[in-house]
Amino acid sequence: MEHILRCNALKCRKELGDRALVTTCSHIFCTDCASRLGLTNPSGSHEHRNSCLACGSHLTNPDDAVVTNLNPSEDYKTSVLSGLSPNVIIECASRALSFWAYQTTQEIVYQEYLGKTLTEKYSNLSVHLDKVINEANSQISTLQNKIANLNVDQENLGRKNDELAQAFKEKNRKLLQTQELYDKLKRKAMMGQMQDAAENAVDSTLNATT
Numbered sequence: 001m002e003h004i005l006r007c008n009a010l011k012c013r014k015e016l017g018d019r020a021l022v023t024t025c026s027h028i029f030c031t032d033c034a035s036r037l038g039l040t041n042p043s044g045s046h047e048h049r050n051s052c053l054a055c056g057s058h059l060t061n062p063d064d065a066v067v068t069n070l071n072p073s074e075d076y077k078t079s080v081l082s083g084l085s086p087n088v089i090i091e092c093a094s095r096a097l098s099f100w101a102y103q104t105t106q107e108i109v110y111q112e113y114l115g116k117t118l119t120e121k122y123s124n125l126s127v128h129l130d131k132v133i134n135e136a137n138s139q140i141s142t143l144q145n146k147i148a149n150l151n152v153d154q155e156n157l158g159r160k161n162d163e164l165a166q167a168f169k170e171k172n173r174k175l176l177q178t179q180e181l182y183d184k185l186k187r188k189a190m191m192g193q194m195q196d197a198a199e200n201a202v203d204s205t206l207n208a209t210t
Contacts, residue, residue: 003104005070008054009033018071024064025057026102031067039065 005016007030014030021034034040038050039059051058052065059065069076081089 003100003107005103006107007033008106009037016070018069019067020070021065021067022099023052023057023059024061025052025055025059026099027052027054028103029053034065034067040067 005020005028006013007016007020008027009029012030012033016028016030019031021029021031021039023029023039029037029039031040033053037053039052057064072080081092084092
């Protein structure tokens with residue numbers, strides 16, 4: 001599978017299309033980033049061109065940063081190296097392959113670092129999750145103990161309530177008995193008073209007649 005080139009600006013890293021800017025320090029940027037970084041100045045003002053964002057190399061020569069077509073036509077492929085000596089052709093091909101090897105190595109390093117970072121974050125999240133789970137289990141256990149204690153307290157209160165209800169019934173029964181006895185005594189006292197009044201009335205009548 002052919003390696004896919006990506007913009008070397010770490011905040012961009014988008015997949016490159018047909019055109020991109022390549023540098024002699026073996027870096028490549030999308031045209032948007034190259035323009036934003038000031039790498040696409042006309043050849044006449046190359047001395048004002050910024051340094052490479054990826055490595056900081058000074059791009060002072062006109063050909064240090066060139067916009068190229070990543071998907072050239074067949075005619076371009078036929079003519080681009082035509083007329084050059086075999087040594088120059090081999091040197092160009094060697095440097096192009098070195099560029100690809102460097103890009104591939106950098107991508108591998110980036111992916112390895114990305115994988116390492118994700119692994120560390122996953123490990124930290126896993127530890128944090130375990131901590132949260134343990135704290136949640138501890139809180140659940142504490143709440144379950146509180147619920148159990150509340151259930152025991154509720155049972156004790158229920159028994160006390162039953163005892164108090166029974167005692168209330170007993171006292172109420174004794175109160176009714178006392179009230180009934182009081183009513184009987186009251187009626188008896190009233191009957192005695194009525195008898196005494198009647199006897200007094202009879203005596204008074206007899207005395208008056210005599």
